[in-house]
Amino acid sequence: MSVSRNFVLAAGGTGGHIIPAYALGAELMRRGHQVALITDNRGSTIPGCPDGMEMHIMPAGRVAGGPRGWLAAARNIWRGRAMARALFNEFEPTAVVGFGGYPALPALLAAFANKVPTIIHEQNAVLGRVNRLVAGKVNAIATAYPDVQRVKPGHQAKVHLVGNPVRAEVIMLRDEPFPPFIEDGVFRVLVTGGSQGASILSEIVPDALARLPLNLRRRLQVTQQCRAEDLETVRKMYADHQIPAQLATYLEDFPERLGWSHLVIGRAGASTIAELTCAGRPAILVPLPSAMDNHQAFNVSEMIKAGGARAIKQSAFTPVELAKQIQKMALIPETLQNAARAAKSCGRPDAVHDLADLVESFGRAPLMHTITNTEHSSLGFGSAEPALARKAVS
Structure with a gap:
């Protein structure tokens, strides 16, 4: 009961x-x-x-x-x-x-x-x-x-x-297959910098995507979260590179966007990692160097060991380096699919x-708490031990 x-x-x-x-x-x-x-x-x-x-x-x-x-x-x-x-x-x-x-x-x-x-x-x-x-x-x-x-x-x-814990809409993605990724098919990239966005992603990602080989670049569809002050600059960068991109300061339909993405580029916050691994989506992550105790660098280590993510230090995060890492993951379709399975293996x-x-x-439940206290008082004991408390769970 x-x-x-x-x-x-x-x-x-x-x-x-x-x-x-x-x-x-x-x-x-x-x-x-x-x-x-x-x-x-x-x-x-x-x-x-x-x-x-x-x-x-x-x-x-x-x-x-x-x-x-x-x-x-x-x-x-x-x-x-x-x-x-x-x-x-x-x-x-x-x-x-x-x-x-x-x-x-x-x-x-x-x-x-x-x-x-x-x-x-x-x-x-x-x-x-x-x-x-x-x-x-x-x-x-x-x-x-x-x-x-x-x-x-x-x-x-x-x-x-x-x-x-992650939202139910993200957990539901776990039962859906990785979106089809074939040599001539669309290549969907989701860029997110956490709840406040990240200016460095706005500065680097558009130029990195423009450096991809033509067979990848012409298939791109990008969704990127940007800070409000970066929005127009990033929009112009994508337009100059002739890369189709949807930009927003907040992605209200984030679970849906995550569901159809082939690759995620973002920070390595705890919530981001949890959502990526629950959904099973591969990622290239840039740990925030100012995070207390450098915890974002440690957050991503499990995904990296499993093969579900790559990490780039912010000091090394350049358009050239990011483009190189994207190519390693996306030039062969099976590589992204394998990374997606590896990411999902880390999910909880x-x-x-x-x-x-x-x-x-x-x-303890209130009634049991009263009974236990009465029994212990009559025997001259103090408060119940944690083991006794666990026995009272319904």
């Missing part, structure tokens, strides 16, 4: 943190639970929050700016912790799930103080700063990759590989279900 429980999710104010939290929240609510989300002002503006999920905006201090900045951050973290504890006293969460980012820290600190079970989810292949800070105290660490950097050896026992389409199962395995 399933028993409704309350869960709190806490996520930083970027899409990389918030989108997996939205996905988990929707799945937990589908299973009959109540869910609340803690984030900051930035996170509250990201679209896609599931209907029925409470959102609480709380202060969170980014630790930067020298001693004065650190002091201000400490004050905000402490204020956020107090607000989260007040919420927990009213909402009575069964468990708290952190998705990284500084806004998740006060909620996790409050959970430790209130002795609420905690789980963290790491989207990247390097454990982020906040997740590193709390890794020793949480009950479980959910990861998106089999090899995650900066996880201490003593914490490996509580690591669970689940993957990164059940990520949101596996993460929800993990979250449900910690904490």
Whole structure:
């Protein structure tokens, strides 16, 4: 029998943190639970929050700016912790799930103080700063990759590989065949730079495609996401090269575009990798060099080892180099098809279900919680051990 429980999710104010939290929240609510989300002002503006999920905006201090900045951050973290504890006293969460980012820290600190079970989810292949800070105290660490950097050896026992949740429309592509790619057929290239686009892709990709051999160049159909300030410049570049291209600042129909693409060129963010591997689409990726701990370079390593992607360092990302790498993948049709299969082999389409199962395995249903506390009080014991909590899962 399933028993409704309350869960709190806490996520930083970027899409990389918030989108997996939205996905988990929707799945937990589908299973009959109540869910609340803690984030900051930035996170509250990201679209896609599931209907029925409470959102609480709380202060969170980014630790930067020298001693004065650190002091201000400490004050905000402490204020956020107090607000989260007040919420927990009213909402009575069964468990708290952190998705990284500084806004998740006060909620996790409050959970430790209130002795609420905690789980963290790491989207990247390097454990982020906040997740590193709390890794020793949480009950479980959910990861998106089999090899995650900066996880201490003593914490490996509580690591669970689940993957990164992606939208249902992308998972559906997994059951569709790779679009036909024959010697005289159309060659569809999708260029995406993440939620904010990437100017370097706008600068390099059009000239690289223009350098391709005629038998590839004349078959091109390009869809490219650009920053608003780059749009007209990129449109002119493609027109000058006589390459048909559709440009947009935001691709509302991204899953559809991904579905018919033969090759994707983009950054190596966690969400991008998860979508490519779930759908099974080959890629040439340019890791963002300024990403914290260089995590994008590690994100792409699994796809590269499998043969589903190639990576080019931004310092080496030139039209000549990109054109060379495209030719290596696309001159022979079977090469792209094999890369697509390799990319799909890295996908984890059940990520949101596996993460929800993990979250449900910690904490107790309200009725069992009351019975257990009564029994332990009569015997003179303290709170139940995590193993006992897991036995109470319906």
